[in-house]
Amino acid sequence: MTASDKAFTGSIPQIYDQLLVPLIFTPYAQDLAARITRHQPREVLETAAGTGVVTRALHAQLPPEARITATDLNEPMLMQARTHLADADRIRFQQADALALPFADASFDVLTCQFGVMFFPDRIKGYAEARRVLRPGGRFVFNVWDRIEDNEFAHVVHETLQQIFPDNPPQFFTRAPHGYFDPVKIRADLSEAGFSDIIIETLPHRSRAASAQEPAIAYCQGTPMRGEIESRGAPDLATVTQAAADALRQRFGSGPVVGQIQALVISAR
Numbered sequence: 558m559t560a561s562d563k564a565f566t567g568s569i570p571q572i573y574d575q576l577l578v579p580l581i582f583t584p585y586a587q588d589l590a591a592r593i594t595r596h597q598p599r600e601v602l603e604t605a606a607g608t609g610v611v612t613r614a615l616h617a618q619l620p621p622e623a624r625i626t627a628t629d630l631n632e633p634m635l636m637q638a639r640t641h642l643a644d645a646d647r648i649r650f651q652q653a654d655a656l657a658l659p660f661a662d663a664s665f666d667v668l669t670c671q672f673g674v675m676f677f678p679d680r681i682k683g684y685a686e687a688r689r690v691l692r693p694g695g696r697f698v699f700n701v702w703d704r705i706e707d708n709e710f711a712h713v714v715h716e717t718l719q720q721i722f723p724d725n726p727p728q729f730f731t732r733a734p735h736g737y738f739d740p741v742k743i744r745a746d747l748s749e750a751g752f753s754d755i756i757i758e759t760l761p762h763r764s765r766a767a768s769a770q771e772p773a774i775a776y777c778q779g780t781p782m783r784g785e786i787e788s789r790g791a792p793d794l795a796t797v798t799q800a801a802a803d804a805l806r807q808r809f810g811s812g813p814v815v816g817q818i819q820a821l822v823i824s825a826r
């Protein structure tokens with residue numbers, strides 16, 4: 558993990574929200590919200606909420622008396638989230654590091670985190686903090702991406718970047734979003750932080766876009782990979798994005814594209 562891996566800032570939040578969220582995050586947000594709703598929580602905490610795709614799914618699925626606190630390390634991501642949910646009184650947005658939550662012990666019935674724990678510099682500390690703010694018997698419901706080979710668009714973009722920068726290949730995808738998927742390790746980390754009743758499921762989906770250009774822009778410009786590409790100087794971001802689009806087109810066709818995505822969904826008490 559490097560400092561730039563958590564830099565969801567600048568123009569990233571908007572591109573992330575417009576292209577990456579519909580591409581890969583929406584079906585998993587619907588899934589997490591459905592799982593959480595079954596626990597009938599009164600108070601839900603979301604960490605690493607990003608631009609609020611899970612927050613919106615929770616708002617749509619939870620009964621009106623349930624309250625949602627949506628937090629993220631990066632205020633620019635929350636600013637983008639607020640644009641979708643400006644009138645939702647029961648949602649509180651608050652900047653917070655998931656490793657040092659500004660909430661009292663035993664404050665929430667459910668804590669959720671969609672595709673966020675991979676970015677935690679110390680996951681056991683993050684899990685212990687989740688446990689601290691959960692009420693006795695409370696649930697931690699979260700997900701992580703499976704290995705990059707099971708996430709086809711990301712894999713093609715990653716391989717393309719390895720070829721463009723052979724001397725200094727960008728490793729953001731395999732270091733951060735696709736760097737924490739071993740169920741044995743996840744189970745051990747949760748147990749060490751005090752969680753039990755751990756259930757881990759594999760959940761595949763199909764990812765769709767109107768053309769290869771969309772996943773290329775989404776992955777190269779709407780994630781911290783953008784900073785890794787820009788820091789190398791040449792070729793520039795537009796040229797690299799075009800090369801990724803060409804590789805995706807070659808593999809998935811010149812019209813609408815469809816690829817496999819896969820995640821692990823985890824629930825612990």
Ligand SMILES: C[S@@+](CC[C@H](N)C(=O)[O-])C[C@H]1O[C@@H](n2cnc3c(N)ncnc32)[C@H](O)[C@@H]1O
Pocket residue numbers: 563565578582604605606607608609610611628629630631634653654655656670671672673676677678
């Ligand atoms: C891949 S995004 C997921 C965002 C959102 N949950 C979604 O499904 O679209 C990862 C998020 O983790 C946030 N993040 C990274 N490190 C964090 C930390 N220590 N505490 C809280 N959020 C963090 C980033 O700002 C980013 O919004």
